[in-house]
Amino acid sequence: MVVSLTRTTAIAMEGIYHCALCNGNASRKVYVGIYPVDEGLIQIYGNVAFVLDSNPNEATPQFRLCCTSTGGPATTVTWSRDSETLSEGAETVLNDATTAQYTHTLTVTGNLEGLYACSVANETSNDLARLNVTAPSPPSDVKFSQNGLKSVLVSWTSRVPAVTGYVIHYQEQNGEQNGSLTAEGSESAANITG
Structure with missing residues (x-):
């Protein structure tokens, strides 16, 4: 069996x-x-690479990380993993033009280990959010x-x-x-x- x-x-x-x-x-x-493990701060622990012993055609794992920023003028966002800048799979959507609220999304495929950070900045200030993923x-x-x-x-x-x-x-x-x-x-x- x-x-x-x-x-x-x-x-x-x-x-x-x-x-x-x-x-x-x-x-x-x-x-x-x-x-989520701790509000605001995230870390990916362990070897989470997809293991395939018998079916090499199975889909690669994928997940999305999100952070939200509020403020104007328009913000810029940088996603990083272990201090390395990531650009592929990143998307920014304006949720509310009145408050200049944006949702920044990063789609991650493949090797998922690392500390992910979402850094948002405009002309007057900047902020950094980390997501804790286990x-x-x-x-x-x-x-x-x-x-x-x-x-x-x-x-x-x-x-x-x-x-x-x-x-x-x-x-x-x-x-x-x-x-x-x-x-x-x-x-x-x-x-x-x-």
């Missing part, structure tokens, strides 16, 4: 959130889990144990506050039966009956 575990995440930012752990020779995937590692302590003739117990102990639930995907070795079941974020085990 092939089993994979997907974590669902409570977040306030856009992104792709998925991790899958499989026994046997099934593919292992790591998406990015993105959620990428929780997938549970590394997943255990499988026989629980009867046609049942497997899947258990894990890793806990991340942003995880609100798990989806366990399974498929029998002969491929005749597959399915999925859900578990709450507070749970640490699920029983699969085939």
Whole structure:
């Protein structure tokens, strides 16, 4: 039986959130889990590069970071990652001409590690905002144990506050039966009956 575990995440930012752990020779995937940790300041932790063991055609992960500025005359914005200026994927939209409020968005694709900063300036002042993005590692302590003739117990102990639930995907070795079941974020085990 092939089993994979997907974590669902409570977040306030856009992104792709998925991790899958499989026994046997099934593919292992790591998406990015993105959620705010501290208001204003953000850091990306861990190796969040997409892992593809079996499907090289799968989409590269992508997420968007946003910051908002208010003030005139028109502002300029610079996005950076680890002090390196990024220009591709950046967009600025005027939300309110009366207050000169802008939303600055950066779309990030591929290697997601680093400290991202949004720097906004005009003729009279400037300001800097950092976004704190974390990428929780997938549970590394997943255990499988026989629980009867046609049942497997899947258990894990890793806990991340942003995880609100798990989806366990399974498929029998002969491929005749597959399915999925859900578990709450507070749970640490699920029983699969085939």
